[in-house]
Amino acid sequence: MLNITPIKPTDIPNDDQVMSAADEVLASTLEWAPGKTFHGNVKTCSRPKAPGEGAAWHCRVSIHKTEEVTFDKLWEKLGKDKAVNEKEFIPDINKVTKVKEISPTQMIWTLHYKFSPPISPRVFTVVQITRLSESSPRTGTVVSIPIDLSEDPELAKLEEKGVRGRYVSVERITELEDGTIEWRMATSSTPGGSIPTYFVEKSMDGKIAEDVPHFMAWYRREVAKI
Numbered sequence: 077m078l079n080i081t082p083i084k085p086t087d088i089p090n091d092d093q094v095m096s097a098a099d100e101v102l103a104s105t106l107e108w109a110p111g112k113t114f115h116g117n118v119k120t121c122s123r124p125k126a127p128g129e130g131a132a133w134h135c136r137v138s139i140h141k142t143e144e145v146t147f148d149k150l151w152e153k154l155g156k157d158k159a160v161n162e163k164e165f166i167p168d169i170n171k172v173t174k175v176k177e178i179s180p181t182q183m184i185w186t187l188h189y190k191f192s193p194p195i196s197p198r199v200f201t202v203v204q205i206t207r208l209s210e211s212s213p214r215t216g217t218v219v220s221i222p223i224d225l226s227e228d229p230e231l232a233k234l235e236e237k238g239v240r241g242r243y244v245s246v247e248r249i250t251e252l253e254d255g256t257i258e259w260r261m262a263t264s265s266t267p268g269g270s271i272p273t274y275f276v277e278k279s280m281d282g283k284i285a286e287d288v289p290h291f292m293a294w295y296r297r298e299v300a301k302i
Contacts, residue, residue, distance in 0.1 A: 080130040080242040080264055082224035083203075085231065091181055094205045098219050098246045105135045105262050114285035122281065125264070130242075131273075134280045135262040138288050139252075145295055147251045150259070151216040153295065154247065155206050158218055159185040165294035166287060175225070175234045181206050184223060188236040197238035198267055201225060214251040220244060241268040259288070 077089060077097045104123075111120035111134075122134045140150070153161045159172040168189045175184040186201040202220040209215045222242040225232040243265035250258045263284060267276060 078219070078221065078244050078246065078264075079128075080222055080244055080266055082201075082222040082242060084224055085176075085184070085203075085228055088178070088182065088203055088221075088223070091205055091207060094219050094221070095207055095217060098217055098248070101133075101246045101262050102248055102260060105137075105260065108133070108135060111281045114282055115289050118285040118288045120281040120285055129264065131264045131266050132277055132280075133262055133264045134284055135260065136281070136284045136288065137258065137260045140257045140259060140292075142255055142257075144292060145257070147214060147216075147249060147257050149295070150249050150257060151208060153291070154218055154249065155208060155216050158204060158206075159187055162187070165290045167290070171236060173234055173236070175201070175231050178203070184225075184231070186235045188238060189241075195271070196269060197236075198241040198269075199236050199238040200241050200243055201235055202243070213253070216249045218245075218247045220247075239267070239269040242266050261287075 077093065078101055105121060108121035108123045111122055113119050118136050118138045120134065120136050122132060125132045159174070163169045163172045168191060169187055170190040171188040173186050175186055177183050182203060182205050184201070184203045186199060189198040189200065191197065201223055203223045205219045205221070207217045221244055225235060243263055245261060245263035247261040250260070252258055261284065
């Protein structure tokens with residue numbers, strides 16, 4: 077279920093199926109090959125693609141004190157309109173569109189990425205499934221699955237123009253016993269087009285690690301406005 081092969085709108089699994097698959101992916105990251113640590117506190121790990129998968133998997137993990145951000149505030153930014161907020165702290169994203177709200181926990185988004193030449197703009201369209209669990213330890217999970225809208229013209233016309241890329245991701249924040257928060261994200265992706273796979277895989281750990289300091293800097297600016 078969780079791979080870069082896009083699903084159709086009529087084949088979106090239910091929340092329980094998605095979260096069960098997400099649990100498996102995140103549990104498996106504990107056994108992935110460790111990679112570099114970036115920005116002082118963002119650890120990475122990865123595993124090669126398995127048979128039937130289109131790309132390798134990469135993971136980043138960071139721990140945050142409540143002085144940086146609370147569980148509730150982090151979930152507010154990641155669990156609600158995540159794509160809209162990502163546009164604010166990920167420099168490459170220049171436009172996002174909510175294609176369809178299927179339910180309060182399932183939404184289809186299309187994200188338009190603009191890069192420096194000669195790399196062409198990329199479009200990633202995903203269905204995002206969210207779940208907040210108040211049981212101890214509290215967790216918030218966001219799963220993004222690539223989706224193909226070509227069979228639904230009304231939805232497809234909302235997509236931006238660009239090379240079609242694909243990514244699947246599982247993102248979870250966990251409130252630990254000492255009050256700190258673990259922010260863990262695992263992803264598999266392909267940018268599409270003619271970018272060499274070797275180049276993409278080599279730079280992936282550093283690229284996903286950048287999202288953490290980008291988010292924290294944006295969050296501090298948001299707090300300063302209050």
